[in-house]
Amino acid sequence: MARPLHRAAAFAALALPGAFVAAQDKAAADDFLQTYCIDCHGGDTTKGRLDLTNAPADPVAALWRTSRLRERVLAGEMPPPHAEAPEARERAAFVEWSTETLRREVPGLAPDPGRATVRRLSRTHWANSIRDLFGVQASTAAFPADDLGYGFDTIGDALTFSTLHLEKHLAAAADVAAAVFDGEDPQRPTVRRYEAEAMQLAAGPMTDMAGEVAYMITNAVIEQGVRLPRDGTYRLRITAGADQAGDEPAKMTLRLDGKDLETFEVPQRGLQPFEVTAPLRGGDHRLGFAFVNDHYDPKNPDPARRDRNLRIDACEVTGPLEPRRLPDAMQWVHGAAPAAVTTAADLQPFVRTLLGRIWRRPATDGEVERLARLGAEASRSAGERDEGLRRVLQAALVSPHFLFRIEPGAVGEGGHEPVPGPALATRLSYFLWASTPDPVLLELGRSGRLHEPAVLAAEVARLLADPRADSLATDFAAQWFELPSLWERTPDPARFPGFDDELRSSLRTETERLFLAVLREGRDVRDLLDCGFTHVDRRLAVFYGLPEPAGDGFHRVALPDELRERGGLLGHGSVLAVTSNPTRTSPVKRGKWILENLLGQPPPPPTAGNDSLRNEAAVDSAASFREQLARHRARAECAGCHVRMDSLGFALEHYDVIGRHRPTDAGGPIDSSGELPGGRRIEGLQGLKAVLREDPMFVRTAARKLFVYAIGRDPRPVDRLRLDLEVDALLARGKVGVQDLVMAIVQSETFLRRSTIAK
């Protein structure tokens, strides 16, 4: 519907869209641009590459320009301080005209859902999927870091795959398969035998490891790494012998991960067994075997009693001794496994069930046959059923059908179509759970019913109510607010002691809890900016000066008046620390963080020759920084962004590099006030929060961040125009919950449909 009507308008060259807008409003808007903007953005002078005399022919581009103009005028950034300022009434009229234009014309834009490159599972997605498929907690520490795009690890183009990834996935999938099908026979617990002479010598240079035993002639320690499949009772049986001397027998201490487990007296020369039975945790351990009481008495009349030495032959670790209790999450896969495997046909039903779940779609006959053959062959050559089951599982988990979220098809010319049901189910679950769909969701996807609006809405509600939706806090919000960066911040320990990993972890959890509270309690997303409570554990309570909570873990506390500023994420130590330098706070970084993450208006880079970061690094205290702000104001090319950015950052100056409150800085008073473009003053953090709460850009930005996370690409102008309109409609209604924003995205054509492309 939209067509640029500017050619018919009075100021034809100004190119404003406005098919349905009253002619006089449009004339006034054109007048506004002509009076206040055209000097810098028209004809010969086109600052910021904006030429208002040059009309975009494309309706999306025309509306996009209108939207950008609206944002800058609304924020008071344009016209800039040095230029002639419009009256508030004129400014409001322009905003109203542009708002109305967008509201009328954006819905008429041609459908264009776009598409995102196929996405590999991020490390988080992979680990969560394994957890939800099998109840196995698998570590991704060995995986290469996922490269981020637009601040998130869900961007297909940035999620590359290289040989290193494949190696890590092969190993990790083998571990998962071994955890699921551990080959245990309750009648015959697994025996692991380790020869002492092949162990690692941790201490004792005189030890001889060249023979059949480890022969320790002075105090020594040998070590062995052991991987245990699960928690359980294990029997450790060591065979050892000793040469005796002095008045006590040789002593051998068995250590587990560096701690003494048992000390045995080894009384005779011949090898004999020593046993201990102990409850051990599953996973990797180091067993240590120490000779602890060397004795040397060369003058002893009995040559056989002159030197005390220890010989260790081997250690056997047997267990777990109790039969396995299958975790609930594994019932489905064990239930599908055949009792015995002799032919590929025996395995086919199992493979079909397995793939249907792991690959998030029904498998084809060819796929089933291929993996069934693989598994049968493995079972046959190993003579063990579980070997084949493990092989199938490993191959299924390394397959591109699991590791990538493939949405096949969609090859055609220039049209668009609904995404296939299973792909929609997958989009939804990785958005809301950062994990694989459950069987209910998969079935709705398979049958196609998920595309019915009522079914879709019900599923969104069900998924959000599930504990797995905590990932919106721990994965989405954590990335949004850059919380993982806490581990990259290294405040100078001399000046900011105690900033350890435990504190980092607590700070991160506090902010995640706030997001969860907003999500779970249906609060307005603007409560993220300001609220009367926070969540602390003991460590954080001390950190903030709050009364210590009664129990372990995190507790919600109502904030007393003097700590009211701490309510909302800008009062959290996490955000304050993430935006600081190692030795001092950075109002510019804090201001930039707010602009990027809360207002969605990343400042453009400084003009050539005005590397602000360089200048910033050259000053060391906020006082001289104030002087620099004054310089920023004085220089037109800096003022456009810095007046706003610096003012936002200064409001946080009462909080130091790690987020502690400080009454003074370097002995001097702190001025946490600032003045925004347009003259509005900000007084401290509470003042800043009030400004941000009122700004519709915050909720729009929350929606955009969700979009990037969910869709896997940056929103294009057409996406943003549509999304902003949805958000504005929500804002007009009043309260906006996370649920509302999620629904706005899930119900959009971008989520439900995709553009088809030429092959």
Place this chain on the structure above:
Amino acid sequence: MRPIRQLALDRRTFLRGSACALALPWLDAMQPALRPAAANPVRCLFVFSPNGMNMAEWRPRGEGAEAALGPTLQPLEPFRGRFTVWSGLAIDGGRDHGDGFGDHARAGGSFLTCAHPRKTGGGDIRAGTSVDQVIAAKAGGATSFPSLELGMEKGAAAGICDSGYSCAYSNNISWRTPTTPVAKETDPRAVFARLFGDPDRARDAAAARRQRAARQSVLDAVAADARSLAGDLGAADRAKLDEYLHAVRELEKRLERIDAEADGQAIPLPEHLLAGGGYAERLATMYELIALAFATDRTRVVTFMLGNAGSNRSHRFLGVPDGHHDLSHHGKKPAKLAAIAKIDRFQLESFAAFLDRLRASPEAGGDLLGGTLAMFGCGIGDGDHHNHDDLPVLLAGEGGGAARGQGHVRLAKETPMANLYVATMRAMGLPDETFGDSTGVLPIG
């Protein structure tokens, strides 16, 4: 062979770079068994150091073989005659070309590609194919690992890496194709396990062989999955599948090679790899592993990032608590310049200790350093200026006779770094005459 792990290695000896012959016992000991008898291969290493250098302390005084080394390069004094420092090399692709900020991301993305990385926050990333990958693709087939990509830092955990650039540019210097960066390994223990097998898992040769056979069967299956998909996808998605298939093929080749080699060559884990340690210890260990990978001919091409581009690491162990990147914007303040010089000096000490390792490792007709081209450099000159010309670059080793230490050589301004890469490619046996924006072959010999 007696288990080598019994010989405790004093890592501080290594760190100090003392030329003590005892520093290398396990590396020496395994060479007769593992080195192929044929003519010595040529190896190349590319070391990337983030944030530029304090150039006043870096730049040698005078020219030629006798040029006086400044404080930063002083650790190379014992290698006089075996390295060349160039002044005047430039990477034009790192400049903004109208793209504005993001010099660190561009420094990473252009360092070995000499391309101008496309400015994007995540979609359609594109730099160029890097020189190490060009070499690996053509000359890497002779070893288990056509190339090895190492680094000291995983990728950034959150946020935007640099001014509108995807983190892919800051975190990777190796690019297999213009759109595919190669992930790097940052854990020394995992590097060892990759090269020589996991010492805790597969001690006995028969079990290791069975495990490889199992792996092979799984790779066959997943390759079939990937191939069956190819026809059903658009171009961007197919490119992703190609990344996957390439990984499968490379791993298959490696498994075949290991099977073809004699079993029972398991290299015991050097004891000190088990220890954790801070940046300095891990750095020394990584260099040690590179030396080991070269000595055993597991690979001939290695890239190594001492930090990701724009790294803000704090070097407290040097008495430098401030972030490296923050410091690099020194504003000519003497205290900051001195702190940067400390970091630079430390990096060169570590590099010199590595060269010492190579030199102490004999090889037919000389030493391992003689068969290696070890390049060390930055994609930015002075961190305060973000300049991409007059870069700090040096090349050590003779590369089997292709190179000769020339001390300090001043080149014409704007001599493309790509000229050095062409010379390196030729030393590695490639016939190429050009790379990236090269204008000729830098005389390295």
